Amino acid sequence: MNQPLAMKTHTTEVIDQAKHVLLQNYKQQPIVLARGEGSYLWDTDGRRYLDLIAGIATCALGHCHPGVIEAVKKQLDTLWHVSNVFYSEPQIQLAARLTQASGLPGARAFFCNSGAEANEALIKLARRYQHVVKGNAERSEVITFVGGFHGRTLATVTATAQPKYQAGFEPLPGGFKYAPMGDLEAVKQLVGPTTAAILVEPIQGEGGVKPAPAGFLRALRELCDQHGLLLMIDEVQTGIGRTGKPFAFQHDGIVPDAFSLAKSLGNGLPIGAMVCTDEAGKALPAATHGSTFGGNLVACAAAIATWDIATSAATMAETTAKGEHLRTLALAMKARHPTRIVDVRGKGMLFGIELDTGAADVLARCRAQGLLANLAGEKTIRFAPSYLVTREQLGEGLAIFEASL
Ligand SMILES: Cc1ncc(COP(=O)(O)O)c(C=O)c1O
Structure with a gap:
């Protein structure tokens, strides 16, 4: 979208090199991630992404947590x-x-x-x-x-x-x-x-x-x-x-x-x-x-x-409450798209939205709009954000997701 041309060339070069030197055992998305802070990541073009998958459920406290x-x-x-x-x-x-x-x-x-x-x-x-x-x-x-x-x-x-x-x-x-x-x-x-x-x-x-x-x-x-x-x-x-x-x-x-x-x-x-x-x-x-x-x-x-x-009492209470918030948002979205969204499932900060079809395309459109999630199974888009993600960020992420449907 807003990448400077020179930087974009650098990204393309990195991806080209990766295709030669890395075992091709992952289906990799065409971005090169360079920096992270909390629930955001930046690629080598300087583009910011809202990261609602957090390393696939690894960065529980977000990227580069100061503690x-x-x-x-x-x-x-x-x-x-x-x-x-x-x-x-x-x-x-x-x-x-x-x-x-x-x-x-x-x-x-x-x-x-x-x-x-x-x-x-x-x-x-x-x-x-x-x-x-x-x-x-x-x-x-x-x-x-x-x-x-x-x-x-x-x-x-x-x-x-x-x-x-x-x-x-x-x-x-x-x-x-x-x-x-x-x-x-x-x-x-x-x-x-x-x-x-x-x-x-x-x-x-x-x-x-x-x-x-x-x-x-x-x-x-x-x-x-x-x-x-x-x-x-x-x-x-x-x-x-x-x-x-x-x-x-x-x-x-x-x-x-x-x-x-x-x-x-x-x-x-x-x-x-x-x-x-x-x-x-x-x-x-x-x-x-x-x-x-x-x-x-x-x-x-x-x-x-x-x-x-x-696992402090305060964080776990927030993780639970934000999980419920996510469910409420997702159920409201399902009501607006009753055939496209088949099911919403999960607990706390592990959440899946199952689509009728075409989850990979939706995921690519999410990425183009600055949202990272991933596929779990063929039709389910998984969210496993940092436990410290804010309600506003969850709302922003689901809005991008809905626009990508
Ligand atoms: C439930 C479960 N068990 C085991 C594994 C394997 O973990 P690792 O990739 O760290 O070997 C995963 C990875 O996704 C997992 O989700």
């Missing part, structure tokens, strides 16, 4: 990284926060670098828990849900019950069974002598922002208790206050045996975590699992600063 910058800079000046064969205080302070808030009996935390790794830890935990702690060598299967997403490693892509993520990577590792989301009877049919655990997202994020039906997580908890299975929750996208509680399973009043975190945990710095009960944690004693960079001190410092703001 996180301060904590990271302090840690950078002190100590960057030590091996996990030594203790370090930022890791322990972060673990204390996560475990205390989780409500899991005797909770313990393991740190890694991403959501896929956190889910790998869950899968390994489930197998060794059944094999070694419980002495059930035949129990190795994890039940997951159609439309879910758990990561891109071989085990987590196999846990991800969506053929499009698995195609061409065969042979996939064994040990997974898939149930339709929300179908308790189907899950019961799958449970047998080889089942070790159930792994579920409270809201299927990548699958289209689809919340688990009311009461479903509780029913899974009861099923796991009846059969001696671990209930494992993937909180990679929903955790760290995004839905208005520290962890989304807390809306259902249940306590899982273990759960995974990543995305918002470091406000954009790479860090993941697996939190489990003391009992389940017996499965992974010294030398059974690990990660060189897991619990990196700079990432932990960012995560502590993020946690303290993102």
Whole structure:
């Protein structure tokens, strides 16, 4: 729109070079992002964007939050990284926060670098828990849900019950069974002598922002208790206050045996975590699992600063209220476009608007008008803004979205 010609040439050159030097494994949008502050991003042409996707649910406090910058800079000046064969205080302070808030009996935390790794830890935990702690060598299967997403490693892509993520990577590792989301009877049919655990997202994020039906997580908890299975929750996208509680399973009043975190945990710095009960944690004693960079001190410092703001009572109350505000705006828009908008779903700062068709075109028009969101599934546009986004910014974003329909 208003780009100076010389700068535009620079952007084109950068994109051309990217096409030669980067693996072409992402569908990248034709902008080069250069700078961020709060809920805004600027590209190399100097254009400003309202960012209502925030790194896909990572920058919980927005871009370059001053409190996180301060904590990271302090840690950078002190100590960057030590091996996990030594203790370090930022890791322990972060673990204390996560475990205390989780409500899991005797909770313990393991740190890694991403959501896929956190889910790998869950899968390994489930197998060794059944094999070694419980002495059930035949129990190795994890039940997951159609439309879910758990990561891109071989085990987590196999846990991800969506053929499009698995195609061409065969042979996939064994040990997974898939149930339709929300179908308790189907899950019961799958449970047998080889089942070790159930792994579920409270809201299927990548699958289209689809919340688990009311009461479903509780029913899974009861099923796991009846059969001696671990209930494992993937909180990679929903955790760290995004839905208005520290962890989304807390809306259902249940306590899982273990759960995974990543995305918002470091406000954009790479860090993941697996939190489990003391009992389940017996499965992974010294030398059974690990990660060189897991619990990196700079990432932990960012995560502590993020946690303290993102899960404060004041922020979570605002996250909840702004989520309701977003729902009200989206429902009013649906009333104006009853056939174009099929559904509005989500909780807190994780929200999806499902269209009848053509979501990719709408997204491109949003971008041209200075709004960033993304696709979850084929027809759902996902919003996962910073928890500190203002009501005015949400209103502005939805107005651009409506004009783009
Ligand atoms: C629910 C869920 N689990 C796991 C992952 C994988 O996380 P990562 O990309 O950090 O490996 C994602 C990423 O989108 C996710 O949404």
